[in-house]
Amino acid sequence: MVDVFDKLGRMARAAVYDAAAPGDNPDRASDRCGYGGPLLPARELHLRFRPENYIFRAKLPSGGCAPVLKVLMTNVCENNCAYCAHRQDRDIPRDTISPEELARALDELVRRGAVGGAFISSGDAGGAARTMDRIIAAAELIRRRGFVGYLHLKIMPGSEEEQIRRAMELATRVSVNLEAPTAEHLGRIAPDKRFEDGIMSSVKTVAKLISRGVRPPAGHTTQFVVGAAGESDVELLTAADGLYRIDGMRRAYYSGFAPVANTPLEYLRPTPVRREGRLYQADWLLRMYGFSLDELPFGTDGALPQDVNPKLAWARARPNLFPIEVNTADRGELLRVPGVGPIIAKRIIETRRAGKIREPATLLRLGARPLALEYVTLDGAYRPVGEATSGQLELGFGTP
Numbered sequence: 554m555v556d557v558f559d560k561l562g563r564m565a566r567a568a569v570y571d572a573a574a575p576g577d578n579p580d581r582a583s584d585r586c587g588y589g590g591p592l593l594p595a596r597e598l599h600l601r602f603r604p605e606n607y608i609f610r611a612k613l614p615s616g617g618c619a620p621v622l623k624v625l626m627t628n629v630c631e632n633n634c635a636y637c638a639h640r641q642d643r644d645i646p647r648d649t650i651s652p653e654e655l656a657r658a659l660d661e662l663v664r665r666g667a668v669g670g671a672f673i674s675s676g677d678a679g680g681a682a683r684t685m686d687r688i689i690a691a692a693e694l695i696r697r698r699g700f701v702g703y704l705h706l707k708i709m710p711g712s713e714e715e716q717i718r719r720a721m722e723l724a725t726r727v728s729v730n731l732e733a734p735t736a737e738h739l740g741r742i743a744p745d746k747r748f749e750d751g752i753m754s755s756v757k758t759v760a761k762l763i764s765r766g767v768r769p770p771a772g773h774t775t776q777f778v779v780g781a782a783g784e785s786d787v788e789l790l791t792a793a794d795g796l797y798r799i800d801g802m803r804r805a806y807y808s809g810f811a812p813v814a815n816t817p818l819e820y821l822r823p824t825p826v827r828r829e830g831r832l833y834q835a836d837w838l839l840r841m842y843g844f845s846l847d848e849l850p851f852g853t854d855g856a857l858p859q860d861v862n863p864k865l866a867w868a869r870a871r872p873n874l875f876p877i878e879v880n881t882a883d884r885g886e887l888l889r890v891p892g893v894g895p896i897i898a899k900r901i902i903e904t905r906r907a908g909k910i911r912e913p914a915t916l917l918r919l920g921a922r923p924l925a926l927e928y929v930t931l932d933g934a935y936r937p938v939g940e941a942t943s944g945q946l947e948l949g950f951g952t953p
């Protein structure tokens with residue numbers, strides 16, 4: 554078993570570049586699930602493989618989070634994506650874990666309480682169909698062993714429809730990575746990948762199968778590599794906005810580019826963590842706050858402001874829309890208030906059923922950020938708490 558875990562450690566280390574959740578890279582932006590270690594430290598698990606290095610926390614369809622192992626089945630790859638540590642032309646040790654080995658190792662990790670699920674991806678070894686067959690074989694074995702927990706499977710672009718269907722039947726979530734917002738941008742960083750008849754056709758096949766009732770409980774997702782192809786924020790968010798109109802597409806992940814030695818992009822500067830964070834905030838506005846793409850505060854260069862969160866920038870440009878009366882605003886209006894998110898809006902609506910909200914402390918107790926008081930009235934009274942407190946929001950990556 555030790556050999557399998559040695560190999561698993563190498564394959565899990567290889568998967569670090571594949572974003573499966575905001576914050577699954579410990580150096581990057583985080584959301585509520587964030588990055589987390591195992592339930593037990595490695596020494597208590599008696600493993601040479603140190604799972605705390607390769608585990609992220611995934612949100613479960615039922616609510617809550619679970620520690621999930623992220624692993625590549627192989628880092629052998631026929632492609633030469635310019636940003637990738639596993640590109641074919643890079644001279645690195647290559648390794649492969651078999652479906653049987655992966656199923657056995659996951660079984661052991663689950664039994665020891667280290668993880669509650671897995672995210673399985675792979676380099677492109679032998680073409681999309683062959684690679685997808687191996688991912689499906691691993692998932693079949695994992696399910697056959699009785700595992701009913703979280704299983705996120707990568708769909709290799711260009712896989713056959715029957716393979717995609719089987720993966721969706723086995724998975725909790727599937728993903729097809731776009732990597733770049735347009736075919737032109739993709740061509741700059743991943744010359745072997747095809748945008749329309751490879752990646753997008755697989756995205757559309759997933760959506761078609763979902764519309765026919767093949768529904769992984771956590772839907773499908775995608776990932777962009779941010780900052781490698783010279784793309785702008787407006788180009789990324791335009792692509793994401795289009796994807797959100799597709800059946801079952803839950804969310805896009807924005808994975809900041811980080812240069813890898815001995816790749817064509819090794820001298821490119823890493824994407825600032827703040828850019829990644831602002832993209833996530835703008836994405837939330839599209840998905841959960843009812844904003845449209847043309848309301849987002851892009852500059853003339855297509856970039857989001859970096860020194861202020863996008864909702865605050867939007868609100869500052871529209872002083873005529875504020876203040877909003879907390880006791881009469883509908884949900885959509887409340888979600889426009891800086892420092893008020895969907896959960897807080899729900900709490901406000903529930904609380905005011907029992908009587909008017911008149912005190913700033915009440916609003917803050919419901920979870921609103923102090924800045925919100927600058928944009929609302931409480932039973933007709935305007936009671937902001939001042940710039941010193943409200944300024945805290947501008948640098949944060951939390952509720953926009």
Ligand code: SF4
Binds near residue numbers: 677
């Ligand atoms: S397909 Fe591209 S991104 Fe994926 S492992 Fe191969 S070189 Fe890396």
